[in-house]
Amino acid sequence: MNLYRCFLVIFLTFTSCTLLEVNCKSDSYKRKDVVVVGGGIAGMAAARRLLKEGNLAVKVLEAQKTRYGGRIWTYREGARGVRGVDVDIGASFLNTKAKNNSLIKMAEEFELDTASSGNLQIHFVEKNGEKKVYFGDNATDLYTEVFKLVIKALDSVKKEGVDRPVIDVMLEALDFTYETDEQKYDKNIVKAVITSLPVAVLHNFSSLLYRIENDFGWDKIVLDGMGALLDRIVAGSGTELPVKIELNKVVRNIKIDSDRKKVLIRTVDRKQIVADAVIVALPIGVLQNKNVIFEPDLPAKKKKALQDIGLGYNTKVVVGFDKAFWPKDVGTFNVFSELASYGFLQTWTNAYRLSGNPFLIGNIFSSEAKLWESKPKKLKELVIEVLSELFGAELVKAHEIKTFIHSNWSTDEFILGSVSYPKTGNTPEMWTALQEPICPYIYFAGAYTETVSHVDSLHGAYNSGVRAAEQYINRVCKKSKESKKKQKKQPKEDAKKVKKMKSSKGQKTKEEL
Structure with missing residues (x-):
């Protein structure tokens, strides 16, 4: 009978859909x-x-x-002779730590070339212009110290059960830690790292709902671009x-x-x-x-x-030079200074290491992203200033900027923001x-x-x-509706059973009498 029904459906629907499009398991064969x-x-x-x-x-x-x-946009029209990774002005990283990340599996099935984000180099620029640079194990150790402090702070909040912004909790923990113990790293450096974290610059991020482990693993890049x-x-x-x-x-x-x-x-x-x-x-x-x-x-x-729920802002800045003049083997540059602070142009991805093209990609997080999207000329000036802090003013000045692109996620009427998060x-x-x-x-x-x-x-x-x-x-x-009907019906059936039991008990009593 089921086979007959399937053949009938195929005959009736053949003019509007192919044999492969017929779902014989469906209760209704009308095309939706x-x-x-x-x-x-x-x-x-x-x-x-x-x-x-x-x-x-x-x-x-x-x-x-x-x-x-x-918010996936590989903007190849923005520059000639580029690879997708050079001009990804939207989403660009896949998380390798996420369980069953379907997108990583798809990238492999589609035979798309991918690469890791690479190693990290940290530049801490003091007010007097002096600079400290951390790389390799030193950079890893610095972030390890920061994350230990953050985890400790979050654990204390969970014990208290009172929700507060993550940034407040982390800075309180920092003050307490540096009052009681000697630390390996200068407090100002640790504070700079803490206040650069996305959860710190996003307004009112919930400390009770935040899980720091979910922010690890963003290190897979599609070389032809996420597009x-x-x-x-x-x-x-x-x-x-x-x-x-x-x-x-x-x-x-x-x-x-x-x-x-x-x-x-x-x-x-x-x-x-x-x-x-x-x-x-x-x-x-x-x-x-x-x-x-x-x-x-x-x-x-x-x-x-x-x-x-929280709505956050993020702007990407793509800068293409005539030649790569920065350390070519570094994956990511982090810079902490008076200007590059609280998520403003602090993180730079070295596209040259991935594509061989002289491109750097920076990020602006928080409400400042919305501000600078509408001021591209001034933004370009600030980009040059930050890159000068990173690599030296004379070196930056000696090279021409061929490409300057930035996203407009915060002001695009069909996007109006970049990320959601728990407040x-x-x-x-x-x-x-x-x-x-x-x-x-x-x-x-x-x-x-x-x-x-x-x-x-x-x-x-x-x-x-x-x-x-x-x-x-x-x-x-449909299942929800049936479940609700069943729930409504159940008390009535239970009442009938009780009534029947009482009636049965009453009859037994009479017989005994």
């Missing part, structure tokens, strides 16, 4: 339309997973006019269909039409798309800014979670609320729906897309 809103890696992961089911028509709506990818990995996901492999993407589709309204049992997606170009379900994979900044109107409004718990007072339940669908029509993906204990991650974003797709595929809404 699913729209993914947001073309970042979370949205692409969701689309790719949905397409594997075969009986779904899937398309992705992306607001950007010329590209997809969200190359995303392109492979979009294109598919083997017999997989490519993801259908529509650019320049700015979604402004998502409405549930209960009468038709459909969801309506409306764009600013006055078009409306009717679908059976939608996966919302928009950046957290866009949702916090309320750029999309939901009808009916989002549940109170979800709205509160979206507004209360003081947040609870794990907030992330549960973020993952819950609005049954059975709207599902949610994005790194901010996965991250509870640290700054969001690329693999977290990818996993969130897969999870949202599987929520739809596995009919979690």
Whole structure:
């Protein structure tokens, strides 16, 4: 009988889908339309997973006019003769310590060249201009001391059970430690390292929810750029269909039409798309800014979670010179000075070691990222000043800057931020609320729906897309509804059993009498 049904379905659907697209295991053979809103890696992961089911028509709506990818952007148009790693102005590192990191496995399957981030060199510039340089074991030992102090501070917070910003907890621990013991490193150097950490520069990062171990392992780089990995996901492999993407589709309204049992997606170009379900994979900044109107409004718990979690900023600066004049074998340069402090241009990746091209890539974390994105001329001046502190003013001045690019994640209207993170007072339940669908029509993906204990991650974003797709595929809404019905039905059945037992006991008593 099952075989007969499958042949019947194939015959009825042959004009609209191929034999491979028919899912004989499904309870319903009617082709469903699913729209993914947001073309970042979370949205692409969701689309790719949905397409594997075969009986779904899937398309992705992306607001950007010329590209997809969200905060993945390998900007090859920014310079000639470059490799992807030279111009990755978005996400660029994969975490090797993360359990079952699907993206690393994919990079291997797609035969993309990867490399480690390499060794570290630290430059500490004092106010009088004197410099101390740490590299090799000395650099490793310095960071080891810092992380020991941070772990000790976090343990004390967990014992107290009172949430406070990570930066406050770490600096208190630093003051206490240096009052009681002799230390291997100068207090000012240790403080400079502490205040450069992403969790320190992000406002109000929760010390109770932070897990320092999640911030280790960011040392795998895709040499052709992270965009190359995303392109492979979009294109598919083997017999997989490519993801259908529509650019320049700015979604402004998502409405549930209960009468038709459909969801309506409306764009600013006055078009409306009717679908059976939608996966919302928009950046957290866009949702916090309320750029999309939901009808009916989002549940109170979800709205509160979206507004209360932390939103951080990060700007990448790509500087290409006529020639590499810095130590070519160093992977990362860290600089601590009066100017390069609290996340401002303190970390520089040496692209030359990876590609052979004379490029350095710097980072600006925290609210200053938003400020300097709108002042490129002044930013360039400060970049030269920081690099002069690193390598010497005369050396920097002797070489011409051929390429100067910076990202605009904080001011891009379709991104409006860089990272999500847990703020003081947040609870794990907030992330549960973020993952819950609005049954059975709207599902949610994005790194901010996965991250509870640290700054969001690329693999977290990818996993969130897969999870949202599987929520739809596995009919979690239907199962949830059936479970609620069962829970409501159970007390009535229990009451009937008790009544029957009492009745039976009463009859027995009469017989005995």
